[in-house]
Amino acid sequence: MKQHPCCTDPEHGPNVMGLPIPTGLKQEWAELETRRCFLGRAGKVLGWAALASLMGDRMLTDAAHAAGPAATAGAAAGMSATSGDSIRLANFAPKAKRAIYLFMSGGPPQIDLLDYKPQLQGLYDKDLPDSVRGQQQLTGMTSGQARFPIAPSHWAFKQYGQSGAWVSDLLPYTGQIADDIAIIKSTNTDAINHEPAIMLMNTGNMNPGKPCLGSWLAYGLGSMNDNLPTFMVLQTKLNEKENNQPVSSRLWSSGFLSSEYAGVGLRSAGDPVLYLSDPQGVDREVRRQMLDAVNAINRQTYEELGDPETNSRISQYEMAYRMQASVPELADLSKEPQSTWDLYGPDAKIPGTFAYNCLMARRLAERGVRFTQVYKRGWDVHGNVTGLLPMLCGETDRACYALVTDLKRRGLLDDTLVIWAGEFGRTVYSQGGLTKDNYGRDHHPRCYSTWMAGGGIRPGITYGETDEYSYNVVKDPVTVRDFNATILHSLGIDHNKLTYNFQGLDQKLTSPVPASVVTGLLA
Amino acid sequence: MGAAADRWLPQNPRLRRTWGAALALSLGLVLLPWVARLDGKQHANWLQFIGRFHPLAIHIPIGLLVLVPLLEIAGKHRASLREAAGLVLELAFVGCLLALTLGYLLAYGSGDAGSGVTRHMWGGIVLTIGVLASVLARPWWVRGSEERVYPALLGVTLTALLWTAHQGGSLTYGSGYLTAYMPPPMKQMLLVDVIQRDGDAGGSFYAAHIHPVLDANCVSCHGATKMSGGLRLDSYDALMRGGKQGPAIVPGKPEASLLLTRVTLPPDHKGFMPAEGRPPLKPEEITWLRAWVLQGASATATNLAGISIQAPKGLPIQPVGDYSALMPEIKLMQQGLGAKLLQVSQKPSDGLVLYTVDVASNFGDAQLAQFAKFAPYIVEVELGRTAVTDASFATLAKFTNLRAIHLEGTAVTGNGLAKLTGLTQLTYLNLSETKVTAAALAPLKSMKNLQNVYLDNTPAQPAPAATE
Numbered sequence: 006m007k008q009h010p011c012c013t014d015p016e017h018g019p020n021v022m023g024l025p026i027p028t029g030l031k032q033e034w035a036e037l038e039t040r041r042c043f044l045g046r047a048g049k050v051l052g053w054a055a056l057a058s059l060m061g062d063r064m065l066t067d068a069a070h071a072a073g074p075a076a077t078a079g080a081a082a083g084m085s086a087t088s089g090d091s092i093r094l095a096n097f098a099p100k101a102k103r104a105i106y107l108f109m110s111g112g113p114p115q116i117d118l119l120d121y122k123p124q125l126q127g128l129y130d131k132d133l134p135d136s137v138r139g140q141q142q143l144t145g146m147t148s149g150q151a152r153f154p155i156a157p158s159h160w161a162f163k164q165y166g167q168s169g170a171w172v173s174d175l176l177p178y179t180g181q182i183a184d185d186i187a188i189i190k191s192t193n194t195d196a197i198n199h200e201p202a203i204m205l206m207n208t209g210n211m212n213p214g215k216p217c218l219g220s221w222l223a224y225g226l227g228s229m230n231d232n233l234p235t236f237m238v239l240q241t242k243l244n245e246k247e248n249n250q251p252v253s254s255r256l257w258s259s260g261f262l263s264s265e266y267a268g269v270g271l272r273s274a275g276d277p278v279l280y281l282s283d284p285q286g287v288d289r290e291v292r293r294q295m296l297d298a299v300n301a302i303n304r305q306t307y308e309e310l311g312d313p314e315t316n317s318r319i320s321q322y323e324m325a326y327r328m329q330a331s332v333p334e335l336a337d338l339s340k341e342p343q344s345t346w347d348l349y350g351p352d353a354k355i356p357g358t359f360a361y362n363c364l365m366a367r368r369l370a371e372r373g374v375r376f377t378q379v380y381k382r383g384w385d386v387h388g389n390v391t392g393l394l395p396m397l398c399g400e401t402d403r404a405c406y407a408l409v410t411d412l413k414r415r416g417l418l419d420d421t422l423v424i425w426a427g428e429f430g431r432t433v434y435s436q437g438g439l440t441k442d443n444y445g446r447d448h449h450p451r452c453y454s455t456w457m458a459g460g461g462i463r464p465g466i467t468y469g470e471t472d473e474y475s476y477n478v479v480k481d482p483v484t485v486r487d488f489n490a491t492i493l494h495s496l497g498i499d500h501n502k503l504t505y506n507f508q509g510l511d512q513k514l515t516s517p518v519p520a521s522v523v524t525g526l527l528a
Numbered sequence: 529m530g531a532a533a534d535r536w537l538p539q540n541p542r543l544r545r546t547w548g549a550a551l552a553l554s555l556g557l558v559l560l561p562w563v564a565r566l567d568g569k570q571h572a573n574w575l576q577f578i579g580r581f582h583p584l585a586i587h588i589p590i591g592l593l594v595l596v597p598l599l600e601i602a603g604k605h606r607a608s609l610r611e612a613a614g615l616v617l618e619l620a621f622v623g624c625l626l627a628l629t630l631g632y633l634l635a636y637g638s639g640d641a642g643s644g645v646t647r648h649m650w651g652g653i654v655l656t657i658g659v660l661a662s663v664l665a666r667p668w669w670v671r672g673s674e675e676r677v678y679p680a681l682l683g684v685t686l687t688a689l690l691w692t693a694h695q696g697g698s699l700t701y702g703s704g705y706l707t708a709y710m711p712p713p714m715k716q717m718l719l720v721d722v723i724q725r726d727g728d729a730g731g732s733f734y735a736a737h738i739h740p741v742l743d744a745n746c747v748s749c750h751g752a753t754k755m756s757g758g759l760r761l762d763s764y765d766a767l768m769r770g771g772k773q774g775p776a777i778v779p780g781k782p783e784a785s786l787l788l789t790r791v792t793l794p795p796d797h798k799g800f801m802p803a804e805g806r807p808p809l810k811p812e813e814i815t816w817l818r819a820w821v822l823q824g825a826s827a828t829a830t831n832l833a834g835i836s837i838q839a840p841k842g843l844p845i846q847p848v849g850d851y852s853a854l855m856p857e858i859k860l861m862q863q864g865l866g867a868k869l870l871q872v873s874q875k876p877s878d879g880l881v882l883y884t885v886d887v888a889s890n891f892g893d894a895q896l897a898q899f900a901k902f903a904p905y906i907v908e909v910e911l912g913r914t915a916v917t918d919a920s921f922a923t924l925a926k927f928t929n930l931r932a933i934h935l936e937g938t939a940v941t942g943n944g945l946a947k948l949t950g951l952t953q954l955t956y957l958n959l960s961e962t963k964v965t966a967a968a969l970a971p972l973k974s975m976k977n978l979q980n981v982y983l984d985n986t987p988a989q990p991a992p993a994a995t996e
Contacts, residue, residue, distance in 0.1 A: 167819035416958040416982030
């Protein structure tokens with residue numbers, strides 16, 4: 006009878022790993038063992054060291070014992086799948102196989118971009134009626150303002166396409182894809198400050214520690230390409246003139262899921278992945294041998310302790326090894342035809358720009374990456390809206406259009422979901438002074454505009470409505486939970502079924518509060 | 529009418545007065561449509577308010593009139609019932625007058641006009657006169673002096689009732705209400721038009737997409753039977769003619785087209801259409817309408833730029849068989865070739881997808897052929913940027929459940945694409961960045977389900993010129 010190395014009673018107790026029980030239970034047991042191990046180690050201090058060392062190299066599992074060192078990659082894959090193969094499948098046939106999320110961090114002002122409110126022009130500098138604002142608590146940045154003067158948009162709007170969607174003159178390119186996208190005017194969130202709001206959008210919870218959307222997808226659907234991560238993050242280089250809010254790696258953390266589901270970032274400048282190239286004198290064979298040796302040691306640790314994070318480490322080393330081959334090919338844009346550059350514009354040739362990242366997102370989609378999130382910071386326009394917005398839109402508008410058009414041309418839009426969203430909207434009233442030429446806008450959680458396109462989304466529609474001040478949603482509200490439930494649905498996942506038991510709760514992306522798929526957005 | 533009336537009118541002065549009044553009333557009813565003409569304009573709101581009780585009031589005379597023949601027949605055996613029949617008939621007459629008045633107020637107040645309204649109105653007038661005549665003829669029948677006139681009058685009245693009620697029902701529910709779900713043999717027997725479509729413009733965008741939308745949502749009020757606002761939408765000509773408020777459609781100008789304005793108002797707006805709580809048009813239907821108007825509102829144009837409507841899937845998606853038993857074999861195959869055969873979903877009947885992206889450059893026709901044994905279970909093959917060639921078409925032809933084929937960036941030239949025509953489930957074919965020519969694509973035209981063929985950057989569809 007085999008015993009856990011830390012077991013204090015060698016004569017009794019069955020070996021859990023040997024029992025004919027589901028592998029999921031065994032896994033849970035193994036995870037508990039790590040805690041026991043901690044106590045065991047604490048025990049050593051109290052004088053149990055001798056007994057622990059007497060236990061020697063007892064093996065935890067027969068299966069792990071059987072796997073020889075040669076089958077490194079296979080064993081790693083096998084072990085990481087102990088959470089059960091059945092989980093890693095769509096609940097139903099999906100419309101989209103992959104998604105690209107263009108995250109507009111900071112909170113784009115819906116009134117200046119997609120939520121057309123012509124009647125506000127007549128209300129310039131009038132006070133926002135108290136009845137509209139109600140009892141809402143404002144941010145500290147404007148709660149002290151003596152008055153809340155209405156700031157109509159500085160820009161005119163035009164109708165585009167067959168759908169006749171109204172789009173700001175700031176987004177002439179987005180207007181051209183009006184018939185391909187579904188504009189959601191009624192997105193609303195619970196948080197009024199950046200960090201909680203951006204966490205809520207990405208993880209379904211304002212508190213850190215939960216897995217983000219991309220991690221849930223990686224966990225729920227698995228990979229289509231072993232040579233690239235399932236979930237990738239592309240950050241856009243900072244524009245120092247803009248008001249940039251920090252974007253932290255918490256946003257692509259896998260939370261309580263295995264860290265192999267965390268997003269992998271490509272750097273926005275220099276080498277896409279640091280230390281990707283082997284140093285001089287180290288060829289690929291040597292690298293392989295080194296990894297085999299490290300993996301062997303890691304496997305030993307896993308066999309001893311049963312901590313699944315050890316397996317994550319093994320699989321991440323293996324991924325990095327494979328990325329040494331796949332990333333250079335990915336980042337090599339020399340074979341892109343001229344039509345690509347005509348579409349994306351000259352910015353796309355400069356690594357780290359939003360246009361470059363959109364092009365990269367398309368290349369990742371082609372290569373079977375499930376989920377790519379592109380972050381663009383700087384939308385936090387508390388002041389100088391007329392100075393900042395043309396800059397922000399100039400950086401993003403054409404690239405958004407190019408990405409959707411490119412995917413459509415290449416036949417990828419049928420099964421790729423494209424999402425454009427920030428963490429909240431901005432107020433109709435001006436923050437700070439309002440002049441004919443300039444104004445500021447504070448955070449506004451009650452309504453903001455987003456759009457989706459492709460994979461299973463009904464094209465050319467505008468969903469939801471806001472009141473005449475673009476302040477409250479008056480029709481078809483879409484909460485962040487509903488928004489995320491809809492994204493999962495598009496990818497073939499029932500948001501109520503993609504769960505992970507943690508801290509005694511079947512955790513899910515859409516939080517325990519009921520959420521529903523927005524069927525009006527589905528094709 | 530002097531002498532003739534003298535002969536027919538009874539000599540009893542009281543009866544004579546009754547008959548005189550009845551005649552005058554009948555004449556008044558017949559002349560009513562000329563006195564207060566239904567001019568199709570809206571009149572005072574209170575008229576409509578009262579008039580809207582018409583659908584309620586009509587049930588009084590209907591119920592009573594149906595009761596009359598029953599009471600008369602049953603009266604053969606029980607005299608008291610026959611006595612009651614007289615009262616019921618008289619009450620029915622009062623009910624008729626009430627319903628007629630309210631109905632007229634409704635039609636006059638709301639400005640509804642049209643042949644259906646007219647027919648219904650005349651039905652009501654004839655019916656009321658019929659009931660009145662029955663009331664007057666009944667005493668003869670009861671006394672036994674004239675046995676045939678009353679039953680005949682009653683028969684005519686009941687027929688008029690049936691016809692009028694049907695006309696009224698058609699106004700409310702639309703003319704196809706009764707026949708819509710009639711069993712086909714019955715329809716043929718009754719020679720009901722199975723499809724009442726506007727002409728046979730056949731493939732035109734109007735016939736295929738605009739007319740059905742109007743037919744389903746608007747024609748019950750804006751049709752031949754009821755022309756609310758003087759507007760009919762049941763034919764192209766009528767639609768373009770517009771109504772009392774002006775043209776419904778201004779070709780090329782969606783913003784000036786009243787029809788589009790009305791269907792896109794906020795649903796709680798007074799002028800929102802479809803009115804009275806009927807479900808609003810679907811977003812895509814509004815999109816079609818707008819596009820159709822924008823591009824000239826033609827009766828014959830078959831295609832609109834920027835609008836592609838996918839016909840409802842001709843064939844339902846065929847579930848594939850259960851491949852669970854083959855899973856060990858599939859796993860072995862994956863380990864050997866590196867290509868992945870992944871399940872579409874937890875439901876085995878959704879099939880498998882072949883992914884080759886990991887081994888693209890080493891995956892050629894020979895490797896593809898090895899997957900042929902799983903062919904019936906594979907619904908999609910991702911062969912983008914692999915080494916497959918035109919020889920792969922012969923293999924792919926065996927994948928009878930294929931819905932999507934990705935061949936982008938491969939060396940295929942399209943030679944042999946004809947072999948794929950047997951794939952009846954195929955809806956998606958991506959040939960972007962290949963050497964496929966337009967000529968090679970010709971055989972695909974016969975594939976009805978194949979909706980999405982992508983040819984970006986091929987000889988068949990060269991890269992678009994720079995847009996800058």
